[in-house]
Amino acid sequence: MVLEAAYTLSKSVLPPKFYVHAGVTGLALLVTYAFSQGRSTSRERDLHARTVLVAGAFTPLGLTIVTNLANRGAHVIALSDYPLSHPQPSLLVPLLRTTTNNEEIYAEHADLSSPESIRAFCTKFLTGEDQRLDAIVFAHEYPTLGSLFGTSKYAEEKREQASLATFLLITLLLPAVLVAPVERDIRIINVVNPFYAAAAPTFTKSVSALFSPETAKDATIAKTKDSLFVKEGYRALRTVVVTRHLQRVLNALPKQADEKKDSNPSDTVPAIARMAPSNIIATSVCPGITRSDTMTPLLSADRDSGSNFGVMLYIIMYPLLFLFTKSTNAAVQSVLHVLFLPTPFKKLLAQMNAAADPGLSAAQASEKKASQDDLSVPEEVLKPGALYRECSVVTIRLPSLAAPGPPEGERKEKVSDESKSKGKKPESAAEKESDLKKEVLELEDDDEYGGEVLGRMVWEWYEKELKAWEAKEKSKADQKKAEEENVMESPNHPQVVVTPPTN
The missing domain is CATH 1.20.5 (Single alpha-helices involved in coiled-coils or other helix-helix interfaces)
Structure with missing residues (x-):
């Protein structure tokens, strides 16, 4: 019936x-x-005894990254913008430990909008007993800042602060990874938002305009008139370019193995260190467009700064969003792919170990080769400095720039003035250039992501803006301290008078 x-x-x-x-x-x-939903990674890796630092760990994508790392046994340090007594770290960390059956999950406080807080965390970490880092994942730049229905006036400031926080953390934590053993595999991963393509046509021109005295003011004004997608794309491309330039710097640094004079000649690690690029690999990853970190802020439906209209629009559009945008579990696949792929250093080490025993018989050599084939040294290796999306390398064509320099007349005049002040014979331009090359690292110019000149310009922008950011924060702190002192010294401020007891 x-x-x-x-x-x-x-x-x-x-x-x-x-x-x-x-x-x-x-x-x-x-x-x-x-x-x-995109591609899923076909790689897997055991992360036991590996230490991974995750910035932006309490965003939707960050929590998914922490969960996946903890499920594979990693020691995870989750950076929290909130104090450790706040409900987010104090409740979520025990919950993650229980659900992943991994007690090696810890939260550390570092307010990424404050350079003082970032320096305090890095000082604490670098002076601690355990300074091991196998990977650093910067996920705090991925969420969209701003809405389609009116961007906050503080959105651009937050974008720059997020980028500068990444740069400051990298520069402060580099000593911990540079002194690590040369055979250790270390990765620096910047997670960027998916709107980088919107800024690609004008990115090189905008960067060069910022370094030109005639157009710097106009470039700054034009930047404020750009659309939300161009602003987000500008931030993403800026991170991609500086990550590629960071890899150039890492590849140009002296290898630790070259400094070991008494090393064993049969040791394969120093030999590989001279052949391969740096064992520290810096890459960028774009997870794609997600419902939680991309569309929710765009539609002004997020919990902190959303509106009722945005929430209702998000509910109405949810069937389409569910169909055409990613979940965080799907978006995290590209990040995991970059963490799991073998590096060029590891592949060379495996190949050299395969041919390292000349005393083996033919049968033993073939048996060893067969066993190593079973281990399957993968053909695909992680490309240093590249941008990954959908578990593959993305090619972005940014025009290269010519190396900037002063006009020839000014250069000769400057050399002549310096030599006169020292009472020496003026140096030729070639001699002066050769002296500079001795002091400065020679970086490779592969023309990727705008080439070495564009990467250096973006790096210098970070350095300049970082100094301005720290000076601004210091002036704010001094002003606040002065105001507090003025309030305490004010005659209208109530004072407590203690009178001695009378007999």
Whole structure:
């Protein structure tokens, strides 16, 4: 009776002649959903005894990254913008330990909007007993800042602060990774938002304009008139370019193995260190467009600064968002792919170890080769300094720039003035240039992501803005301290008078 009623109801809702149409539509929706979720990584890696620092750990994507790392046994340090007594770290960390069955999850306070707080955390970490770092994941720059229905006046300031926080953390934590053993595999991963393509056509021109005295003011004004997508894309490309330049700097640094004079000649690690690029790999990752970190802020439906209209619009559009945008579990696949891929250093080490025993018999050598083939040294290796999306390398064509320099007349005049002040014979331009090359690292110019000149310009922008940011924060702190002192010294401020007891 029940089945008959159900069959009759189904026929009234969807007549049998539309069953084929419904099946094709359902299949099309299923294929569309699977395509929009993107690729999943085919790699896997045991992360026990590996220490991973995650900035932006309490964003939706950051929590998913921490969960995946903890499930694989990693020692995770989650940076929190809130004090450790705040409900986010105090409640979520024990919950993550329980659900992942991993007690090696810890939260540390570092307010990424305050350079003083960042320096305090780095000082605490670098002076601690355990300074090991196997990977640093910067996920705090991925969430979108701003809405389609009116951008906050503080959004641009927050974008720059997030980028400067990444740069400051990298420069402060580099000593901990540079002194690590040369055979250790270390990765620096910057997670960027998906709107980098919107700024690609004008990025190189905008950066060069910022370094030109004639157009710097106009470039700053034009930057404030850009759309939200261009501003977000500008921030993403800026991070991608500086990450590639960081890899150039790491590759140019002297290898630790070259300084070991008494090293064993049969040791393969120093030999690989001279052949391969740095064992520290810096890469950028774009997880794609997600519902939680991308669309929710865009529609002004986030919990902190959202509006009722944005929440209602998000609910109405949710079926489309569910179909065409990613979940955080799908978005994290590209980040995991970059963490799991072998590095060029590890691949060279495996290849050299395979041919390291000349005394083996032919049968033993073939047996060892077969066992190593079973271990399957992968053909795909992590590309240093690249941008990954959907578990593959993304090529962004940014025009290269010519190396900037003063006009020839000014250069000769400057050299002549310096030599006169020292009472020496003026140096030629070639001699002066050769002296500079001795003091400065020679970086490779591969023309990737704008080349070495564009990377150096962006790096210098970070250094200049970081100094301005720290000076601004210091002046604010001094002003606040002065105001507090003025309040205490004010005659209207109530004072407590203690009178001695009378006999």
